[in-house]
Amino acid sequence: xxxxxxxxxxxxxxxxxxxxxxxxxxxxxxxxxxxxxxxxxxxxxxxxxxxxxxxxxxxxxxxxxxxxxxxxxxxxxxxxxxxxxxxxxxxxxxxxxxxxxxxxxxxxxxxxxxxxxxxxxxxxxxxxxxxxxxxxxxxxxxxxxxxxxxxxxxxxxxxxxxxxxxxxxxxxxxxxxxxxxxxxxxxxxxxxxxxxxxxxxxxxxxxxxxxxxxxxxxxxxxxxxxxxxxxxxxxxxxxxxxxxxxxxxxxxxxxxxxxxxxxxxxxxxxxxxxxxxxxxxxxxxxxxxxxxxxxxxxxxxxxxxxxxxxxxxxxxxxxxxxxxxxxxxxxxxxxxxxxxxxxxxxxxxxxxxxxxxxxxxxxxxxxxxxxxxxxxxxxxxxxxxxxxxxxxxxxxxxxxxxxxxxxxxxxxxxxxxxxxxxxxxxxxxxxxxxxxxxxxxxxxxxxxxxxxxxxxxxxxxxxx
Numbered sequence: 134x135x136x137x138x139x140x141x142x143x144x145x146x147x148x149x150x151x152x153x154x155x156x157x158x159x160x161x162x163x164x165x166x167x168x169x170x171x172x173x174x175x176x177x178x179x180x181x182x183x184x185x186x187x188x189x190x191x192x193x194x195x196x197x198x199x200x201x202x203x204x205x206x207x208x209x210x211x212x213x214x215x216x217x218x219x220x221x222x223x224x225x226x227x228x229x230x231x232x233x234x235x236x237x238x239x240x241x242x243x244x245x246x247x248x249x250x251x252x253x254x255x256x257x258x259x260x261x262x263x264x265x266x267x268x269x270x271x272x273x274x275x276x277x278x279x280x281x282x283x284x285x286x287x288x289x290x291x292x293x294x295x296x297x298x299x300x301x302x303x304x305x306x307x308x309x310x311x312x313x314x315x316x317x318x319x320x321x322x323x324x325x326x327x328x329x330x331x332x333x334x335x336x337x338x339x340x341x342x343x344x345x346x347x348x349x350x351x352x353x354x355x356x357x358x359x360x361x362x363x364x365x366x367x368x369x370x371x372x373x374x375x376x377x378x379x380x381x382x383x384x385x386x387x388x389x390x391x392x393x394x395x396x397x398x399x400x401x402x403x404x405x406x407x408x409x410x411x412x413x414x415x416x417x418x419x420x421x422x423x424x425x426x427x428x429x430x431x432x433x434x435x436x437x438x439x440x441x442x443x444x445x446x447x448x449x450x451x452x453x454x455x456x457x458x459x460x461x462x463x464x465x466x467x468x469x470x471x472x473x474x475x476x477x478x479x480x481x482x483x484x485x486x487x488x489x490x491x492x493x494x495x496x497x498x499x500x501x502x503x504x505x506x507x508x509x510x511x512x513x514x515x516x517x518x519x520x521x522x523x524x525x526x527x528x529x530x531x532x533x534x535x536x537x538x539x540x541x542x543x544x545x546x547x548x549x550x551x552x553x554x555x556x557x558x559x560x561x562x563x564x565x566x567x568x569x570x571x572x573x574x575x576x577x578x579x580x581x582x583x584x585x586x587x588x589x590x591x592x593x594x595x596x597x
Contacts, residue, residue, distance in 0.1 A: 134490045136191065138355075139431060141363060141386040142287055146492055151354050152384065157193045158349040159185060160383075162341060162358035162366070163244065165202040166226035167211045169408040170233055172436055173359070173392045173399055179422055180389045180430040180493075181357045182239045186536045187489050197242045198348050200341060201227060204247050204334055209323055219324045223248075233409045237418050238538040245348060247340045251326050254335045254343040257377065258315045258328075266376045269330050270306040272318030276338075278311040281372040287386060288364035313369050315339045338369035345382070346374065356383035363388050389430045395437050407436065420445035423539045426495040452541045453551060454506045455530055458523050460577045461513055468519035474512060475522075478529050481505045485533055495537065502533050516569045552583055556592055 136149040151157050161181045164170050170178075178199070185197050203223035212219045223246075231244075247254070258274055261267035266280035278284045285291070304310070314336040319325035325332040335343075345353060351374075358367065367386065374382040391398065394405040412421055424444040428434040470478075481504050488497035509526050512518060534540040559574040578585065578594070586593045 134487050136490045137492055138385050138387065139492045140384075141388050142383075144289070147385070149385065151193065152352060155192065155194060157188050157195045157354045159188075159195055159355040159357070160198045160200075160341070160345045160349055160353050161356075162362055163199040163201050164226075164230055165205050165207060166223050166230060167205070167207040168226060169229055169410055171399070171409060172394075172407045172412060175233075175237065175409050175412075175421070176392050176425050176430075176434065177357065177359050177389050178234055178239055179237060179425045181387075183426065183495060183536060183538070184355070184357070184387070184493055185242075186240065186538070187493065190532075190536055196349060198345065199242045199244055200344050201230070201244050201246045202337070202340060203227065204324060205337060220248075229410065233413065236413050237409070238422060243348060245344045247335060247344070250340070250344050250347060251335070253347050254339055255316075255326075255328050257339060257343040257346070257373075260377050261315065261373060264376060266373075267315055268308065270308075272331050272333065273306060273314055274316035274330050275307055275312040276315055276369070276373050276376075278309055278313070278372060281376050283375075284311065284372050285368065287371050288368045290364055290368070313338060313365065315373070338366055339373060341366070342370045342374040342377075342382070345370075346378070351378040351380045351382075353383040355385045355387060357387040357389075360388045360390055387430075390428075390433045393433060393435045396435055412441070416441050416445055417448065417541060419448045419539045419541050422537070423448050423499070426499060426537060426539070429492075429494060429496055431492075448539055448541060449548075449551070451502060451506055451530075451539065453554070454509050455527070455540060457513055457577075458509050458526055458530075460580070461518060461573060462520060462523040462527070464573070464576075465518045465520040465523055468521055470521040470525040471519060474508075475525060477508050478505070478525050481508065482529055482532070489536065498533070498537065499539075502530075502537070502539075505529055505533070514567070514570065516567075552578065552594055556585070556594060560592070 137146040138149045139146050159181070161177060163178075164174050181199075185195050188195050204219055208219050208222050211222045215222070227246075258267060261276065262269075262274070264280070266277050267274055268277060269275075315338075316328060316330055317333050317336055318330075319332045319334060323334070325334055345356070356367070356370075363386075367388075371382050393399060394407060397405060399405055399407070409421075420441060421444070424436070424441055425434065427444065481501050484504065485498050485501040488494040488501060491497075505526065512522065512526070530540065555574050555578060559571050562568075562571040562574065575585065584595050586595070
C-alpha cells in the first residue's frame with residue numbers, strides 16, 4: 134500500500150511522493166521557550182517524531198527540523214517579570230525542553246534558534262520589500278497581503294469575513310487590517326538587532342519561513358504543527374514564502390488536533406495546564422507516548438489522570454509479554470520459526486504497515502501490537518517452543534516499537550504488581566497441570582531475585 138497523507142491544504146488524503154526520491158525534507162514548528170512545555174506542546178512533538186520514524190523505517194533519508202523561538206513578546210514579559218534577560222529565559226527553558234523531549238524518547242532533530250538566524254530573516258524581509266510585498270511604517274515592517282491573492286488558501290479562511298471580523302482592531306500604520314508584521318521596532322529597554330529599518334526584532338511568522346528555507350530549501354516535503362498554528366501562523370508563512378520564491382512552501386501540510394484536559398479545553402485562564410515535567414514525574418515516558426498515540430493525530434485528544442493510568446497499564450501488558458518471550462527464549466529448543474508462527478507474524482506486520490500507511494493511523498497500529506501480544510502469549514502456552522519463533526516475535530515487537538517508541542527499556546527489577554501477576558499465573562498453571570509454564574515462571578522469578586515461600590495463607594514472596 135502506498136503511504137497516504139491527509140494534506141491540510143487540499144483537505145484530502147494524497148499519495149506521498151517526495152520531491153527528491155528517497156529523501157524527505159520535514160519542518161515542524163517548535164516551542165516558544167518562555168516556560169516549560171505542556172501536554173499540548175508534547176502532542177505534535179510525539180506525533181511528528183513517529184511520522185519521522187516511520188518515514189525512516191520506510192527507507193527515506195529524513196532531514197528533520199524543529200525550530201526554537203527564543204525571542205518573542207512573551208519572553209520579553211517573562212524576563213521583565215523575573216528580572217533577568219531574554220537570553221537567560223531562553224537558556225533556562227531550552228535546557229528544560231531538551232531534557233523533556235529526551236525523556237519522551239523523541240529522537241534528535243536539528244533545532245535552529247531564531248537568534249542564530251537574524252541575518253537570514255533580515256535578508257528575507259529585504260527580498261519582500263524589493264518585490265513591493267512589504268512596507269515600512271512607523272519603524273515596523275508589514276507584509277502586504279494584497280500582494281498575495283491566495284492569502285487564506287491553507288486555512289480556508291474567507292478573507293472578506295476575516296476582514297470584517299478584525300476591523301475593530303485596525304492599526305492605522307497598516308494599509309490593510311490583514312497585513313501582518315515582519316519586523317518590530319524595539320521599544321526602550323527591549324532586546325534588538327540593527328536592520329535597514331532601525332533597531333528591532335523579527336515578527337513571529339517570518340522566523341519559520343526564513344529558517345525553513347535556510348535548512349531545507351524553497352519547498353518542503355512536509356510542514357507540520359498543531360491545528361492552532363494553521364491560522365494565522367502557517368497561513369502567513371505560506372504568503373511570505375511563496376511571494377518571495379514563487380514556489381509552494383510545502384507539498385504536504387499536516388496538523389494535529391487539540392488536547393483537552395478532563396473534557397475541557399486546556400487554557401491558562403482555566404488553570405488546567407499540564408506540564409510535561411509533571412507528567413514525567415507521575416508516569417513512565419512510554420505511557421505518555423502511548424496516550425498521545427492512542428488517538429488519531431488529527432482528532433482532539435482528551436487527557437485525564439485515569440486515561441494516563443490506563444495507558445500505563447497497556448504499556449505494562451506489552452512489556453510483560455516481551456519479558457516473557459525473552460525469558461522463554463533462554464530455554465527454547467533450537468530450530469527455525471514454525472510456519473504458522475511466521476505466517477501470523479507476517480500478518481501482524483502487514484496490518485501494522487497498512488494502518489501506518491493510512492495517514493499514520495497509530496491507534497490501529499497499536500491494535501496490531503496487541504495482536505502480536507495475543508499471538509506471543511498463546512505460543513508461550515505450548516510446552517515446546519523454538520528459538521526461531523521467539524526471535525521472530527521479538528524482531529516484530531522491535532520493528533513496531535522503532536516507530537511507536539512505547540516499549541519500556543529493560544529493567545532488572547520487576548515491579549511488585551508484575552510479581553503478583555506472575556505468581557497468580559503460576560498458581561493457575563499448576564491447577565491446569567501446565568508444569569512447564571509453572572516452572573518457567575518460577576525460574577523467571579528466581580533469576581530476578583524473587584524468593585517464593587509457601588505459607589498457610591498462600592504463597593508469599595520476598596526479594597533477595
